[in-house]
Amino acid sequence: MNLINKLSFIFLWLFLFTGCKAEFENGVSDIDSWDMADEFEPTMVHPGVLHTNEDCEHIRQMIEEKKEPYYATYQELIKEPKASAEYSIQGPFEIIARDGTYASTKGKAESDFDAIYLNAVMWMITQDPAHAQKSLELMLAYAGKLKDIDGNDTALMAGLEGIKIVYALEMLKYTYDVMTEEQFTQVSDMLKRVFLPVWEEFYEVTPYTNGNWGMNVLKSYLAASILWNDTEMYKKCVNLYMYGNDNGTIAHYIDGETGQCQESGRDQAHVILGLGAMATVCEIAWKQGNDLYSVFNNRAMLGYEYTVMYNLGYDVPFKTWTDVTGKYCEWTEISQETKKKNNGVDVDRGMKWQPCFYMMYNHYVNRKGLSMPYTTELLGIYQELEYDGGHPSYGPLLFNDLK
Template structure:
């Protein structure tokens, strides 16, 4: 028989973590003695459905008319799939449903399907990295000049992109990181950093000039931008710069009284018509990139789901992080045995870029009441400790990585390129795992003792000693 010790952190184990031992309701959906059966059981607002068949293949429809009228659910479906690259061959898909929906169960001989129906919550606003409670807490840290938070605030306050009189480098009609329009790269990056940082400064100081500057830049780009060319780096552009835009929009919409709904219309249109298609194309393509790309795109995709109140987008991002067949999913980016990063043989900068993006999307989910940090037994924490340990000068275990694309399997040793050059990505993870959860991250702490207070980074939320300090 199968033993608990046989487990290798298969993704479908999350189903068993959710299944309760006490039930409030039970329904037999359909069945024939000796042939098949489908049973639904409820605890609280969550339903769990199990379907099994005998030694005959079978296709069944499962009506969901027993669900609460007017309530939206996310169906987490666990099914037999011989093409899944795990020992257990269980596929997972997530789809939004209501009591008007019908699920299909395609069962192999002697097979089955399990479904967890999760009632969907309303989004918290503001709720992209920071809530109203977080903003109030940072005010106290600044007022009391609490270190190292206050040191991060001073770095933010003094940065050129945080000034209410910031002078735009653009706007541009076309923006790109590479190709014909690569000359716009550093300029538009600075402009979008000014969007983000002025929105931050508005929340931290109450100075309306910062809010006006953030909105001014957003509006200028909305009035000018016509396209992002389909170059190699287009997904990175929309992921890195898109989060700055969405964070600012969320903050301005829900905290700045001087903004009107019509002010947001052109900016919203710019994002949905120019930025969003690039992300959708990335998800639709076969895996082709190193893992930092996937988490960079996904942090912005999830944030956009929150801002636009689009639960399907948000859930799609979470599903990618947990189950995606891509180097950018937690399963394929960090080793569960050692914490090695898919890009450890490439260089250390991209490892930090990748884990920083993962921590960002985990923090975004946390503010919405969803715990991605704990996925696969806190695997992100293990990745952080591995990166910190190596960059501090210690030896770590390394093995040749078999990546999803097959393109990045020839790194024979861990790379010392950029070793010891730390990005400000460590406070966000330390804050969660140590301050919130009471766990230990000794190597990450050593890094923080070297780099505190965290300051600016073009590609990260940054200023973590202030922004992520529970």
């Protein structure tokens, strides 16, 4: 560990760590009764789910000028088969699921939803109508057939996959004149019929999951509020993010003293999945004029730095966590595993990164001029050149130096 990193760790330990514990005893605090969402008025700029027109122009300019790391990342994106306008649909299906009776649909449906998103991204970048048409074709196929999401992982699937459709529909509605209002309504109605009830039910029932679920549900829910110009729905999402009684909220997922995450004792892959969803929530809100990145003294940054620090091989403080559900309190030490298969073998911490770091880095370092020493170190060795369906991915291209 070099001198700078040693000093950073000592500072983290002395000034932040006073005995890591869940900030909210048993997941309950007066904070749950606070209502400040009225302070967050969305601008309802369109397109406004992760990328605005200004962002799109910036990305296109960087590619045209062959600026790095944009151009090299773009070269990787165009190699991805699911980003191709020649992609062949694997479905559609009437019922989709991650497990249970309809588990056989998981990989194929996820592939189709990836292609919906990635072709919308390719349309945004290239302005080649073949990509817009492919994305629309896939969405309409599911709009005409999909009836339900099934299985124990219903909420997680709705959260992970819903945003891909929302992003594409939002982008095409405001940039692709060929799409008709009737086609937009068909896809929108499918989202309202199949996905929206799952998102809303998740926050109406007693909390029962680890926090990455709630964060992923919330990112899709928030994105949809922009698609539908629903200001009240948007404010509800802000309230859930800041004050909701669920493991998947900023207050209950990240400890405000150390940055330890609710799932840090579980495994690193799920922590990073949750943090990536958190970044997406914050970035969506930023595009609507609201700064969720800064809430609770930049707590999202603290969670990222703690997790990256550990996965780079440094020591971090850890204490057993008392979570909102009371079910996930048995972890007495930080997990050494990612539990994410790499060629069929479990890999140790830090050996299987996920492409979700540029978004946070771009905000705190590029926009705000703050320091993220461990994330900076990580991005020196990990370039986010691959696609991961759990995250928007391709950060050096899509979320680099955005305003």
